[in-house]
Amino acid sequence: xxxxxxxxxxxxxxxxxxxxxxxxxxxxxxxxxxxxxxxxxxxxxxxxxxxxxxxxxxxxxxxxxxxxxxxxxxxxxxxxxxxxxxxxxxxxxxxxxxxxxxxxxxxxxxxxxxxxxxxxxxxxxxxxxxxxxxx
Amino acid sequence: xxxxxxxxxxxxxxxxxxxxxxxxxxxxxxxxxxxxxxxxxxxxxxxxxxxxxxxxxxxxxxxxxxxxxxxxxxxxxxxxxxxxxxxxxxxxxxxxxxxxxxxxxxxxxxxxxxxxxxxxxxxxxxxxxxxxxxxxxxxxxxxxxxxxxxxxxxxxxxxxxxxxxxxxxxxxxxxxxxxxxxxxxxxx
Numbered sequence: 001x002x003x004x005x006x007x008x009x010x011x012x013x014x015x016x017x018x019x020x021x022x023x024x025x026x027x028x029x030x031x032x033x034x035x036x037x038x039x040x041x042x043x044x045x046x047x048x049x050x051x052x053x054x055x056x057x058x059x060x061x062x063x064x065x066x067x068x069x070x071x072x073x074x075x076x077x078x079x080x081x082x083x084x085x086x087x088x089x090x091x092x093x094x095x096x097x098x099x100x101x102x103x104x105x106x107x108x109x110x111x112x113x114x115x116x117x118x119x120x121x122x123x124x125x126x127x128x129x130x131x132x133x134x135x
Numbered sequence: 136x137x138x139x140x141x142x143x144x145x146x147x148x149x150x151x152x153x154x155x156x157x158x159x160x161x162x163x164x165x166x167x168x169x170x171x172x173x174x175x176x177x178x179x180x181x182x183x184x185x186x187x188x189x190x191x192x193x194x195x196x197x198x199x200x201x202x203x204x205x206x207x208x209x210x211x212x213x214x215x216x217x218x219x220x221x222x223x224x225x226x227x228x229x230x231x232x233x234x235x236x237x238x239x240x241x242x243x244x245x246x247x248x249x250x251x252x253x254x255x256x257x258x259x260x261x262x263x264x265x266x267x268x269x270x271x272x273x274x275x276x277x278x279x280x281x282x283x284x285x286x287x288x289x290x291x292x293x294x295x296x297x298x299x300x301x302x303x304x305x306x307x308x309x310x311x312x313x314x315x316x317x318x319x320x321x322x323x
Contacts, residue, residue: 047271060236061271064262089176089269114149121141 025063028070037073040082041066045094053096170305175283178264180257183239189257191283196317198309199229199279202253203270205237206245211274214292218252221298225306232256235265235273278302280309281316 028034038055044065046057054062054069065086072082086094092101100108180189202218204211222230232253234242239258246256259265268277271290278287287305289297297303 061262061265064236065266067261068263068266086266089266090271091269110152114145114152118142118145118149121145125139125142 025066026070028074030074033073034070036079037066037070040069040073040079043083043096044069044086045096047090047094169288171285171288173285175277175279175285176267178233178259178267180233180264181260183234183242183256183258194229194279194283195320196281196313197229198225198227198281198306198313199231201231201233201277201279203233203235203259203265203268203273203275203277205235205273206241207237208273210292212245212249214274214294215249215252217293217295217298219250220295221293222252222254224298224303225310227310228306229254233264234258235262235270236260278305278309281313282320 028037041055042053044054046052046054046059046062046065048059048061049057052062054065057063069082072085077085083095092098098107175191175194177191178189182188200221204214218230222228230253232255234256237258242256268275274292276289276293277285280286286309287302289302293302
């Protein structure tokens with residue numbers, strides 16, 4: 001009875017190990033290509049997560065996207081071509097760093113504008129003598 | 136206090152701008168479903184059963200709805216009766232189920248439990264079609280017209296008000312235009 005239980009447990013362990021191994025992502029055999037793929041994982045957002053890159057996400061779609069990127073890199077596609085593929089499907093919002101273009105001017109320039117205005121106001125407020133102070 | 140008034144006014148304005156930008160982002164997200172008019176990209180789908188080969192040209196000259204779904208997706212199960220009602224209402228429209236991130240065995244059990252409203256079922260095991268179409272979640276339904284243009288996307292489960300409302304109106308209009316579209320596509 002004891003040996004049967006042990007054999008069953010071992011078989012279960014083997015199945016678990018096999019299932020786990022199947023979910024591990026296979027890096028590309030060429031280190032330069034793998035590095036190129038990983039750069040792209042960090043340039044693209046996980047479209048089903050909040051504020052995560054493809055590199056950080058455990059989502060199934062993110063895993064499929066990583067596999068697709070590796071396949072495209074292995075096919076010899078350039079970074080620009082791969083990014084263009086994902087931008088065509090998901091729009092510019094898939095990029096972790098939005099490009100500077102007409103519809104993102106406000107996004108890029110608003111912080112700079114607000115910082116400048118805030119700085120000017122702060123400078124004027126601090127250099128003006130208080131009305132309560134004796135002259 | 137009067138010295139700090141411009142600074143407080145500035146902070147209030149900055150917060151207001153932030154809320155406006157946030158609101159725009161949310162509105163964009165909410166309008167992802169709706170009318171579109173772009174060509175259906177090439178999809179490399181795998182057969183659900185048998186050894187059929189996906190032929191995108193077979194979609195020509197008819198109205199097609201591509202429905203992306205999976206057996207583990209609860210909202211997908213909830214929309215099955217609506218898809219069946221849609222098929223009953225518009226028998227001439229082809230409904231193709233595309234199974235994303237799932238296995239055929241689980242899918243067979245799902246179809247047995249929830250019914251099969253599809254004319255055809257295909258698999259997207261590596262998510263290539265899902266990515267080509269920019270799909271973020273399932274269920275998602277895409278209406279494709281007789282010349283291969285995507286005309287409507289629904290990034291949510293199909294509901295009776297949608298079926299009777301804007302989607303129904305679009306399908307009726309596409310069916311009315313079908314003979315003309317076929318003539319145009321064949322250069323008649």
